[in-house]
Amino acid sequence: MRIAELELIRDLPLFHDIAPANFDKLTEAALLQRFPARVELIHEGALPDFLHVIVEGSVELYAQHAGRETTLDILGPLTTFILAAVIRDEPYLKSARTLSEARILMIPATALRDAFSRDPAFARAIVQELATRYRSIVRALKNEKQRTSCERLANWILKTDAQQGGSGHVSFNYDKRTLASLLGMTPENLSRSFSQLTKYGVRSTSRGLAIEDRDVLRSYARPTPLIDG
Structure with a gap:
């Protein structure tokens, strides 16, 4: 080594x-x-x-x-x-x-x-x-247990954005089926959750996701250190 x-x-x-x-x-x-x-x-x-x-x-x-x-x-x-x-x-x-x-x-x-x-x-x-x-x-x-599937996705987006530098552009490092499983959803439920988050400032792009209004998304997701660290 x-x-x-x-x-x-x-x-x-x-x-x-x-x-x-x-x-x-x-x-x-x-x-x-x-x-x-x-x-x-x-x-x-x-x-x-x-x-x-x-x-x-x-x-x-x-x-x-x-x-x-x-x-x-x-x-x-x-x-x-x-x-x-x-x-x-x-x-x-x-x-x-x-x-x-x-x-x-x-x-x-x-x-x-x-x-x-x-x-x-x-x-x-x-x-x-x-x-x-x-x-x-x-x-x-x-x-x-304490969040809806859409809230889990919103918090995953915020956390992943922070891990990737906080640019507001989130790239997927694995496929959406794996993401759905990680978040405790079906792929169909994940797709519906992505659609629901458009009204909270999240937009799909050719390379991932764009956070267009982080304050609105945070207000919906309500991240907390007692869950998110």
Whole structure:
């Protein structure tokens, strides 16, 4: 692994305070691989062999039941998944696949659990990471249960616009079917929601969406840090 890549991983909050010797053991045993789009990386129900770190690209977390599939989250660099299953050595509760071409660092689960038991600073960082993920899940649950589908879409537009630089032009990084699943909608419901948002200052363009009146959209969406962070 290149020095620059090691430095990127080292700068992650999870690994920032781990003892150098323990970090070296983790990364010596790790694999850095490139995957094309739509490759399944982990499958729900399987026991974890690795902790995955996204170095480049994007990954979709999803679940299937009774012939139905739903998107649970979409992750980008430099995010880890799925830490809770690795620490507890219990089956994954969700699957993961690449949305785009991606480079993934895979740290053996046994090596990570060994470092967790030996390195107090690393153990504290893992607790912080798990607490952060728990709060993210609570926010996602509140978003799903306390907002209409159109309100969820409006807040997704505002959040994505901010992530993309706040220009008022939102580009889609994945297809609309995946977006609908992420927001807990059917594709048809998503299409209707886009139409409804035209009266709140959102317009479709050839490359995505344009926010023509951010104040009107925010007034409708009512973003809050207790849901949106």
